[in-house]
Amino acid sequence: MKTVTFSFDHPVAVKVFFNCISDPQLKQDIKFLRSDEWGLLHVPVDDIPKGVWKLVLEWNYEDRDFCMERIFESPGAVL
Incomplete structure (x- = not known):
């Protein structure tokens, strides 16, 4: 599995959003x-279509809200 x-x-509990930069559709x-x-948080990306993606994490810790972004390129979903 790719992550x-x-x-x-x-330890954290997060919401993960995926936004495709190369194809907003x-x-x-x-x-x-x-x-x-x-x-350690492992976000599976096996099912992410080919393209450049912005991955956004949102979480709360000690009553404070946090957000983190990471850009990655997916070679395409593994079938």
């Missing part, structure tokens, strides 16, 4: 994920 991995200082469902107990 984009993030490392946090603490492409849409993906919002994912709700949890990191492991050490703060």
Whole structure:
């Protein structure tokens, strides 16, 4: 399984949004994920169509809202 991995200082629960930069017509469902107990979060990207994507994470920690973005290129969904 292909993933984009993030490392946090603490466990998190995040909302993950996918926005295709190279083709704004492409849409993906919002994912709700949890990191492991050490703060590693693996976002699966096997089902992401080919293109350049902006991955946006949103979460709350200690009553503060956070957001992080990462750009990645998907070679296409594995069938």
